[in-house]
Structures are given as structure tokens and as C-alpha cells.
Amino acid sequence: xxxxxxxxxxxxxxxxxxxxxxxxxxxxxxxxxxxxxxxxxxxxxxxxxxxxxxxxxxxxxxxxxxxxxxxxxxxxxxxxxxxxxxxxxxxxxxxxxxxxxxxxxxxxxxxxxxxxxxxxxxxxxxxxxxxxxxxxxxxxxxxxxxxxxxxxxxxxxxxxxxxxxxxxxxxxxxxxxxxxxxxxxxxxxxxxxxxxxxxxxxxxxxxxxxxxxxxxxxxxxxxxxxxxxxxxxxxxxxxxxxxxxxxxxxxxxxxxxxxxxxxxxxxxxxxxxxxxxxxxxxxxxxxxxxxxxxxxxxxxxxxxxxxxxxxxxxxxxxxxxxxxxxx
Amino acid sequence: xxxxxxxxxxxxxxxxxxxxxxxxxxxxxxxxxxxxxxxxxxxxxxxxxxxxxxxxxxxxxxxxxxxxxxxxxxxxxxxxxxxxxxxxxxxxxxxxxxxxxxxxxxxxxxxxxxxxxxxxxxxxxxxxxxxxxxxxxxxxxxxxxxxxxxxxxxxxxxxxxxxxxxxxxxxxxxxxxxxxxxxxxxxxxxxxxxxxxxxxxxxxxxxxxxxxxxxxxxxxxxxxxxxxxxxxxxxxxxxxxxxxxxxxxxxxxxxxxxxxxxxxxxxxxxxxxxxxxxxxxxxxxxxxxxxxxxxxxxxxxxxxxxxxxxxxxxxxxxxxxxxxxxxxxxxxxxxxxxxxxxxxxxxxxxxxxxxxxxx
Numbered sequence: 212x213x214x215x216x217x218x219x220x221x222x223x224x225x226x227x228x229x230x231x232x233x234x235x236x237x238x239x240x241x242x243x244x245x246x247x248x249x250x251x252x253x254x255x256x257x258x259x260x261x262x263x264x265x266x267x268x269x270x271x272x273x274x275x276x277x278x279x280x281x282x283x284x285x286x287x288x289x290x291x292x293x294x295x296x297x298x299x300x301x302x303x304x305x306x307x308x309x310x311x312x313x314x315x316x317x318x319x320x321x322x323x324x325x326x327x328x329x330x331x332x333x334x335x336x337x338x339x340x341x342x343x344x345x346x347x348x349x350x351x352x353x354x355x356x357x358x359x360x361x362x363x364x365x366x367x368x369x370x371x372x373x374x375x376x377x378x379x380x381x382x383x384x385x386x387x388x389x390x391x392x393x394x395x396x397x398x399x400x401x402x403x404x405x406x407x408x409x410x411x412x413x414x415x416x417x418x419x420x421x422x423x424x425x426x427x428x429x430x431x432x433x434x435x436x437x438x439x440x441x442x443x444x445x446x447x448x449x450x451x452x453x454x455x456x457x458x459x460x461x462x463x464x465x466x467x468x469x470x471x472x473x474x475x476x477x478x479x480x481x482x483x484x485x486x487x488x489x490x491x492x493x494x495x496x497x498x499x500x501x502x503x504x505x506x507x508x509x510x511x512x513x514x515x516x517x518x519x520x521x522x523x524x525x526x527x528x529x530x531x532x533x534x535x536x537x538x
Numbered sequence: 539x540x541x542x543x544x545x546x547x548x549x550x551x552x553x554x555x556x557x558x559x560x561x562x563x564x565x566x567x568x569x570x571x572x573x574x575x576x577x578x579x580x581x582x583x584x585x586x587x588x589x590x591x592x593x594x595x596x597x598x599x600x601x602x603x604x605x606x607x608x609x610x611x612x613x614x615x616x617x618x619x620x621x622x623x624x625x626x627x628x629x630x631x632x633x634x635x636x637x638x639x640x641x642x643x644x645x646x647x648x649x650x651x652x653x654x655x656x657x658x659x660x661x662x663x664x665x666x667x668x669x670x671x672x673x674x675x676x677x678x679x680x681x682x683x684x685x686x687x688x689x690x691x692x693x694x695x696x697x698x699x700x701x702x703x704x705x706x707x708x709x710x711x712x713x714x715x716x717x718x719x720x721x722x723x724x725x726x727x728x729x730x731x732x733x734x735x736x737x738x739x740x741x742x743x744x745x746x747x748x749x750x751x752x753x754x755x756x757x758x759x760x761x762x763x764x765x766x767x768x769x770x771x772x773x774x775x776x777x778x779x780x781x782x783x784x785x786x787x788x789x790x791x792x793x794x795x796x797x798x799x800x801x802x803x804x805x806x807x808x809x810x811x812x813x814x815x816x817x818x819x820x821x822x823x824x825x826x827x828x829x830x831x832x833x834x835x836x837x838x839x840x841x842x843x844x845x846x847x848x849x850x851x852x853x854x855x856x857x858x859x860x861x862x863x864x865x866x867x868x869x870x871x872x873x874x875x876x877x878x879x880x881x882x883x884x885x886x887x888x889x890x891x892x893x894x895x896x897x
Contacts, residue, residue, distance in 0.1 A: 256824050261717040412875050417719070418818045418825050422610060426869040429603045432591050443719070450819060454748070455602065473721045481724060 246277050246304040246505050250494075251294050253311035253335075255283040257415070258443070260309070262469050263494045267307075270498045277505075288315035295319045299326050305501045307494070308342075309333040313386070317341055329504045334493045335386060344500055344512040346493045350387045353488045353520045354394020357464055360486050360522060361436050362398055364462060365405070373404030374435035377427055377461075379444040381415040387490075391440045391466055408434065413444045420447030428452060434461045442467045442475030442487055449483050466490060468523045470536030479528040489535070491518040575839075575889050576860050583867040597870060609748045609817075611862035612755040613638070613810040615855065617833040619762045620806035622854040623799045625837055626766075628779040628846025629689065629696035631800060633703035634807035634833060637681060638826035640711040641674040641811025646720035646821025648673055649739045666738040667745075675808045681707060682804015686797035700800075704830070711823035719822040722815060739819075746816035754813065758806070763851035775799060779846025836861055839889040860889065 250267055254260055264281055271279040282298070284291035291311050298306055299322060306328045310316040313336055321341035323330045332342035365374040376399070381388040399405045409427050413420035420439060428434070428451060437452075439445030445465035452458040468475045468489035475487040496516060503510045523531055587598030597603055617634050624631045648670035653661065661669070681703065688699045723743030766772040774795050777785045785792055810829075815821045840857030842849025864885060868878040 255717045256712060258717075258719055265716075409872050411869075411872075416825065417820055417822065418814065421818060423869065425606050425610070426603075426866060429597050429600070429606065430588055430870050430872070447818070473719050478724075483724070 246274075247301065248277055248279050248305045248307070248501065249298045249301065249303040250279065250281045250307045251284065251291055251298065251309065252281055253284050253291060253309050254286040255281075256285070258469060258473065259441075259467055259490065259492075262471075262474070263309070263492050266492050267494045267498065270495060274502075284311055286311060288312055291316060292319045295323055299323050299328065302326070303328060304505055305329050305331070307331045307333055307497050307501065310335050310337055313337045329501075331497045331501060333497055340514065343504065345515045346497050346500070347515055347517045348491055348493060349517060349520070350390035350490075351394040351397075353466055353490060354391040354396075355398055356394075356488055356520060356522060357391070357438060357466060357486075358395035358398030361395070361438060361464060362402065362405075364485070365435060368435065371404065372402040375406050375408045375431065375433055377424070377431070377434055377437045377448070378407055378410040379420050379423065379437065379439040379448060380410060380412045381440045381444070383412055388440055395438060413439075413447065415441050415444060417443035417447040417450075420444035421451045422447075424448040424451035425454075428455055428457060437461055437463045439463065439465045441465060442469070442478060442484065445475075445484055445487075446478055462486075468521070468531070468535070470532060470534075474535075476523050476528050476532045476535060479523050479525060480532060482525070485524070487523045489521045489523060489531070491520065493518055573856050575892060576856050576863065579860055579863050579867070579885075583863055583870075586867065587870055598867065603866065603870070605748055605752065607859075607862045607866045608752045608755070610866070611858045612751045613814055614829060614832045614836060614861070615755045615858040616758055616806050616810045616813070617803075617829060618836040618854045618858050619758055619851060620799070620803040621830075621833045621837050622762070622840075622842055622849055622851055623766070623775055624696075624803050625834070625842055625844060626775050626779045626846055626849055627796060627799055628782070629796070629799065630700060630834070630844075631682075631685070631803045631807075632697065632700040632830045633681075633685065633707050634803060634810075635826035635829035636704050636707035636711065637678050637804055637807035638811040638814055638829055639823050640681075640707055640714075641678045641808040642815035642818075642825060643711050643715045643720065643821040643823045644677060645670050645674040645742075645812050645815045646722045646739075647715065649722055649742055650720055663738045663741050667742045670738070670742070671812050674812055675805060678808025678811065679801050679805040682807070683797055683801035685804070686800030689800065690793035690796040696800075708823070715821070715823045717823065719820050719824075722819050722821065724819060743816045743819050746813055751813055751817065754809070758809075759851060759855050766851055771795070771798075776847055779848075781847070832861065835886055839886060841890075857889070860885070 248271065250264075252260055252264060255264065267281070268279065271277045282294040284294060288311050291308075292315065295306070295308065295316075296319065306323050308316065308320055308330060310320070310332065317338040320330055320332065320337060321339065324341050324343070329343045330341070332345040334346060334348050336345060336347065361376065362372045365372045368374070378392070380392060408431050411420075411423040411427060413423050420443065424437070424447060437445060437448045439448060442465035445463040449458055449463045452461065462485035463483065465475050465478070465484050465487040468487040470476055475484060478484045479487055496518060500512050500516070504512065521531070583598050584596055587596045589595065590597055590600070617638070621631060621634065649667065685696075685699055685703050688694060689696050723737065723739035723741075766775065774785070774790050777788070777790060778792060778795055782792070811826070814825060818825070836857035837849070837854050838844060838857070839860055840850070840853025840855070842853055861882070864882065865878065868881070
């Protein structure tokens with residue numbers, strides 16, 4: 212795992228090295244029955260994506276005949292394009308791409324398809340259907356679920372849907388950010404007495420969210436709900452509120468619901484978050500379909516698979532933690 | 539005013555009068571000139587601050603908010619102190635943000651994952667925390683010293699060396715943590731687990747209270763100010779940036795001074811990382827992005843010249859506070875963060891320009 216990460220890091224830092232290793236990779240593949248699976252990951256440096264990588268490695272470790280390579284594009288479109296170009300020269304048996312951005316990646320994924328490589332588009336879409344199949348997550352639906360949860364909470368608290376909400380947003384302009392935002396708004400804007408008292412951009416980061424929340428707490432005397440567009444931001448807001456002794460005044464709602472001790476589900480279990488919404492890793496589904504593509508010659512996958520989300524509350528957190536956490 | 543003067547009979551012999559009064563005014567504001575920018579921003583912040591709904595008091599001036607500002611600037615401030623030394627030698631240190639991330643990650647890792655938490659730990663809580671913090675600080679200092687040695691002995695430009703370090707150290711932090719955040723001290727989220735008192739993470743995070751963090755910043759600032767002003771080392775640092783060749787001919791230990799300032803910069807970035815870890819209850823290898831630029835901005839706003847030799851610790855503190863008050867002011871008002879960035883840009887230019895025209 213470490214070695215692969217290291218390799219991926221080196222690869223993206225030095226495009227030159229990428230071409231060199233691509234040669235090595237091919238010569239290593241002496242056993243004809245070994246399938247080469249390349250996963251082009253848009254950015255290893257996000258907890259969600261690190262969990263994706265870990266899950267994929269776990270799954271592939273179960274198959275002796277699969278050789279896995281993970282490439283990290285470090286959130287750069289040009290890195291990812293270069294990597295997929297490299298991957299095409301290796302002629303992998305399966306290419307999985309988690310595109311960094313839809314526009315820039317569309318063409319190169321078309322080239323992979325033209326080269327006859329089965330290509331799975333993961334979680335973010337691209338402009339043209341240049342993929343064998345697309346494993347999709349519905350961020351808008353997740354936002355809607357979060358909005359509904361918040362509305363239900365306010366109704367239980369006040370007898371009607373009213374209250375003051377703080378919105379902590381991720382990097383502006385990203386699909387996930389836009390849809391998690393709009394989905395929640397589509398529910399909550401129906402109610403006249405729901406007020407979004409402040410909206411802060413915290414770039415998905417716990418530390419930045421904590422900072423922003425400190426000032427929001429100074430400026431707002433009453434807050435009912437903090438909606439973080441991912442769990443770390445909701446947790447950062449909790450820390451800021453806890454410092455001034457106001458964490459009981461409001462609830463914190465996140466999105467992502469990762470497993471393991473650092474993830475959002477554990478935070479629901481410990482009472483930091485009132486709820487989180489699982490944004491599926493998708494990679495397990497991708498490998499399930501991928502394996503069928505590799506092993507069943509006549510297999511025709513659907514053009515699109517939609518992965519359902521799930522709400523995590525204290526009632527089901529324990530059970531989901533066991534299910535989602537690896538090993 | 540001019541009109542008045544021209545009607546005075548003894549105009550000829552008092553020709554210097556207007557200048558005189560200007561000088562008088564200058565003498566008046568001179569003691570506060572270095573903090574004039576800060577004062578102006580402070581006043582603006584008071585004026586535009588939202589009021590508390592209850593008693594109508596100014597939120598900006600509330601004790602909680604003012605100490606919030608101090609606490610928030612502490613990490614950048616601590617980095618900016620050592621950055622001032624580096625810049626005084628006509629150098630630059632771009633890798634402080636990466637070192638902060640590495641230090642925070644290592645502290646978190648040692649607190650939470652080592653020794654194996656499931657095994658019965660033989661370490662007492664205090665010793666465990668001490669080891670975690672010293673290991674993070676030692677590694678940070680070592681990496682800083684490595685920068686200094688590379689600059690001194692390989693005669694490479696500080697910008698290039700620390701740029702490379704910025705990339706490499708970030709990679710190291712991510713590699714060691716597998717890109718993952720490590721949570722610290724969350725055992726007490728719902729309160730009251732039996733082992734709460736013994737959890738080193740919780741003890742560690744609770745140790746760095748707001749007052750503690752502020753005290754660390756102010757204490758370090760006093761120490762740095764003293765060293766720069768009253769010690770031989772301080773004079774060496776200035777001399778090196780003022781005229782490297784002359785310093786060499788004068789027999790100053792240039793290489794040792796260089797290694798020292800970069801090691802110190804590493805140490806302070808490491809300290810900021812430890813504080814960062816405690817405050818955020820998390821060691822994240824992705825935090826501290828662009829901190830080097832914020833620290834450099836704070837130093838130059840405070841009047842330190844990027845070409846070395848001229849500048850003060852006081853200036854760095856004022857520069858840090860200007861950035862902090864400015865940010866707080868915008869955020870209390872809920873100003874769009876993009877607008878905030880544009881204003882920040884204008885303020886940096888204005889502040890440096892005012893400092894320039896002063897000298």
C-alpha cells in the first residue's frame with residue numbers, strides 16, 4: 212500500500228518517471244493470465260479518496276490474477292490526462308477513472324475507449340458518455356436527504372419548521388458542492404421561517420471550518436443547525452462551538468459517512484454529529500462490474516449504475532460502522 | 539491655513555512654519571507610526587462591526603472576539619517570527635506550511651497510534667505527550683537545518699532549496715500518513731469515558747487552551763525581539779542580509795548563521811504544527827497550504843524588506859495582527875471570501891507602500 216502510494220506520488224511529481232515505469236510495468240506482466248487494472252484517481256489527498264484506494268486494494272488483493280496500479284493526479288487535470296495517456300500505452304485490461312473535472316477528462320477517456328480499453332467512469336460524470344459504464348452517486352439526492360433531516364429536526368424542536376441554519380460549503384464550483392448545497396436548499400427553502408443566517412466557504416477542511424465557525428459564533432447569537440457539506444467541516448464547526456460551550460445549542464450534520472475511527476460514522480456514534488449521509492465509495496461496485504467485464508466475455512454492463520446513499524443516525528451508526536469500516 | 543499665514547506680517551521670517559507644523563505632527567504620530575495601519579484597520583473594524591442583539595455592544599470589541607483573533611493569528615504569527623530572521627538574512631523559507639503539516643501529522647500519529655493503543659501501554663501520559671511533541675519538533679528542526687546546510691554548503695538559492703523542500707516535505711507527510719487525517723483527543727466527545735483522564739490525545743488537546751496558544755505566541759515574540767535587538771547573533775543576522783560579502787570579509791560565521799535561521803524556522807513551523815494539531819484535534823497532511831505566503835505577507839506588511847538587512851520582530855507581530863483583524867472584520871460581516879481576498883491584496887500593497895515612504 213505504502214509502496215504503491217509512493218509510486219503514485221513519484222509518478223505524478225515526475226511525468227518523466229511515469230513513462231519510464233510504464234515500460235517496466237509492461238515487462239513485469241510476464242504471466243499472461245494476470246489482468247492489469249489501472250485506477251486513475253483524481254486526488255489521493257482527500258480522506259474519501261484515500262478510503263476508495265484502500266478499499267480497491269483490499270478487493271484486488273483477493274484476486275491473485277489482478278495486478279493493480281493506482282495513479283494519483285493530485286487534483287490536476289493535466290496530470291490525469293498524462294496518466295491516462297500512459298495507461299493507454301500499457302493496454303490495461305480495465306481502466307477505472309475518477310475524473311478530476313468533467314470537461315478536461317472527456318476527450319482522453321474517449322481515446323481510452325477508442326483503444327479498446329474497458330473504461331469505468333467513477334462517481335463524477337464527464338461531458339460525453341466516453342465510458343463502458345458509469346457508477347454514479349447522486350449528490351443532489353444526498354443534499355435533499357440532509358435538507359429533509361434538518362426540516363424534521365426543526366419540526367421536532369419547535370413544533371414547526373423554523374430555525375437558523377449555518378451552511379459550511381466546500382470548494383465552490385465543484386459538482387458535489389453545488390448539488391449538496393442545492394439539494395438541501397430545495398427542501399428548506401419551502402419554509403419561510405427557515406433562515407440561512409450565514410454561509411461560509413471552508414474548502415472541505417476541518418481546520419478552516421473551525422476557524423470560520425469561531426467568527427460565526429461571535430456574530431450569531433442563536434444557531435439551530437450547522438450543515439457541513441462534508442463531515443470534517445461539520446466536525447470543525449463542532450470543535451469551535453464546543454470551545455465556547457455552545458455545542459449543545461445546535462446540531463451538526465455532515466456528509467460522507469466514512470468508516471474507521473477518523474470517519475464520520477464514528478462521529479455520529481460519539482455524538483459529535485447528529486447525522487451524516489453516506490456518500491458511497493463506488494469503487495466496490497466498479498470492481499464488481501469490472502470483474503464481470505474481465506471474466507465474462509459476453510457481459511454487457513448497463514450504461515449507468517446509481518449508488519444509493521444512506522442516512523447515518525445514532526440508531527444505525529454502530530451497525531453501519533461495522534459494515535463500512537475495512538477489515 | 540495657508541491664507542492665514544500669508545496675511546501675517548512677519549511672513550518672511552516664518553517661511554518654514556508650515557513644514558515646522560508638519561514636523562510637529564510627524565513627531566506626534568511617530569511613536570505610533572509603526573502601528574498606524576493596525577490602528578486604522580482596528581477603528582474601521584469597530585465602526586462596521588455588527589452589534590450584539592441583546593445589549594447592542596460591539597461584537598468586534600468583545601473579549602471573546604479579540605482573544606479569538608489573537609488565537610487565530612498565533613500559528614501564522616509564530617511562523618512569521620522565524621520567517622523574519624530568515625528574510626533578514628535575505629533568504630526565504632517556503633516550506634513552513636509543509637513542515638507544519640508534517641509536524642501536526644507526526645504528533646497525532648505518535649499520540650494515537652504509537653505505541654500500539656491496544657497493547658497495555660507502559661508509558662505514562664506525560665512522557666507519551668513529551669515524546670510525541672519532541673519528536674515532531676526535532677524532525678522539523680532537522681529538516682530546517684537541512685535546508686540551511688543545503689543553502690550554505692551547496693550555495694543554492696534559498697527560494698529554490700525551500701521550494702523543493704516544500705514539495706518534498708508535503709510528500710513525506712502524506713506518505714507517512716497514507717493521505718489520511720489522524721484524529722486526536724475525541725475520546726471525550728460525549729464526555730465521560732473511564733479512561734478519559736489517561737488518554738494522551740485528550741490531555742494533549744486540552745493543554746493547548748486559547749490562553750496557552752496566545753501566551754506561546756507572545757512569549758516567542760518577546761524572545762525573538764530580544765535576540766534580534768540585544769545579542770550578537772541578532773547583529774550577525776542583520777549584517778548577513780545587509781551585505782553578505784562584507785560579512786564574509788569581516789569573518790562572520792555566515793554558514794552557521796544560515797543553518798541556524800533555517801533550523802529555527804523549521805522549529806517554529808514545527809511548533810505551529812503541534813499547536814495546529816491540538817487546536818483542530820487532528821493531524822492532517824493537507825493542512826498548512828499557503829501558510830508560507832501568509833507568513834511572508836505578515837512579515838512584509840510589518841515593514842521588513844525582502845532584500846534583507848532591514849526589519850523588526852515588532853513589525854512582524856503588527857503585520858500578523860493586521861491580517862488577523864482584517865480577516866475577522868470581514869468574517870463578522872459575512873463578506874464573500876473572494877471579496878476578502880481582493881481587499882487583502884490591496885491592503886498588502888498599501889501597507890508596504892506606507893512603510894516604504896516612511897523610510
